[in-house]
Amino acid sequence: MVPFDPVSAAIGGALIGLAATLLMLLTGRIAGIAGILGDLVDLAGGNRVWRLAFVVGLIAAPLALAAAGHALRTPAMPGWPIVVIAGLLVGFGTRLGNGCTSGHGICGIARLSPRSIVATATFMATAMLMVATMRHALL
Amino acid sequence: MPVLSALLCGFIFGAGLVISGMTDTTKVLGFLDVLAIPHGGWDPTLAIVMAAALVVSIPGFWLVKRRTRPVLAHTAAWPTKTAIDRPLVAGAALFGAGWGLAGLCPGPAIANLATLSPLVLAFGAAMIAGMAAHDLWRRRQQSAALLAGADG
Numbered sequence: 001m002v003p004f005d006p007v008s009a010a011i012g013g014a015l016i017g018l019a020a021t022l023l024m025l026l027t028g029r030i031a032g033i034a035g036i037l038g039d040l041v042d043l044a045g046g047n048r049v050w051r052l053a054f055v056v057g058l059i060a061a062p063l064a065l066a067a068a069g070h071a072l073r074t075p076a077m078p079g080w081p082i083v084v085i086a087g088l089l090v091g092f093g094t095r096l097g098n099g100c101t102s103g104h105g106i107c108g109i110a111r112l113s114p115r116s117i118v119a120t121a122t123f124m125a126t127a128m129l130m131v132a133t134m135r136h137a138l139l
Numbered sequence: 140m141p142v143l144s145a146l147l148c149g150f151i152f153g154a155g156l157v158i159s160g161m162t163d164t165t166k167v168l169g170f171l172d173v174l175a176i177p178h179g180g181w182d183p184t185l186a187i188v189m190a191a192a193l194v195v196s197i198p199g200f201w202l203v204k205r206r207t208r209p210v211l212a213h214t215a216a217w218p219t220k221t222a223i224d225r226p227l228v229a230g231a232a233l234f235g236a237g238w239g240l241a242g243l244c245p246g247p248a249i250a251n252l253a254t255l256s257p258l259v260l261a262f263g264a265a266m267i268a269g270m271a272a273h274d275l276w277r278r279r280q281q282s283a284a285l286l287a288g289a290d291g
Contacts, residue, residue: 097230
């Protein structure tokens with residue numbers, strides 16, 4: 001496990017905030033990853049090119065950092081059934097709730113949107129409840 | 140130019156996720172594990188990442204909002220929904236449950252595709268399937284509502 005590193009956390013977080021601000025300033029789009037991906041794969045959606053470009057940039061970043069010497073670590077994952085259930089919940093939930101950690105958590109709160117503040121509080125609460133259940137209640 | 144900007148922003152966003160440690164599921168789950176706080180095993184990284192992102196994006200968005208239009212587009216697609224309704228809360232609750240199960244939300248899930256880990260690829264495929272299922276379900280509901288309206 002990587003030790004707690006508040007400086008890297010702050011630098012990385014600032015870059016995320018910068019990316020969201022720049023995308024809005026330059027293209028007038030919200031950097032909500034669930035929305036970008038959802039509209040990219042939606043057969044009825046339009047305006048795919050910039051969304052694809054954003055996703056390509058998102059995947060290219062870890063590869064570029066790996067080339068610069070920052071280790072590309074495969075994340076720890078649960079077993080297959082849990083992975084599939086988790087993916088389905090994240091996909092369906094972010095579409096129904098119109099946003100994820102970036103769309104509501106960063107961009108929405110940055111706009112001081114009450115709707116996004118409620119969404120963020122809700123997904124934080126159910127995520128914490130899920131971890132509490134999986135790690136502590138099922139022992 | 141807008142496409143290049145999107146590519147650049149995606150890249151900066153992804154670099155931020157990697158540098159901050161948010162592509163590491165153990166750090167995300169370590170933050171969500173609030174019951175570990177009394178034992179000293181809690182990982183506050185995600186809170187710092189979010190705070191740092193907001194320190195930049197709150198004044199950033201405030202400045203951008205004062206402009207009449209984006210630099211490279213005619214209009215800004217500011218979100219228009221303001222209602223705190225059932226789909227918002229139900230969707231956020233389901234998303235949080237999935238996030239807590241695997242420690243991956245959409246951004247880190249996509250960035251982690253770079254590792255070509257079969258389990259991350261499976262998560263990505265399931266996430267896209269979940270999005271498609273939602274869109275299909277909502278279109279069926281809408282067309283059913285339209286038909287009901289036509290009959291009435």
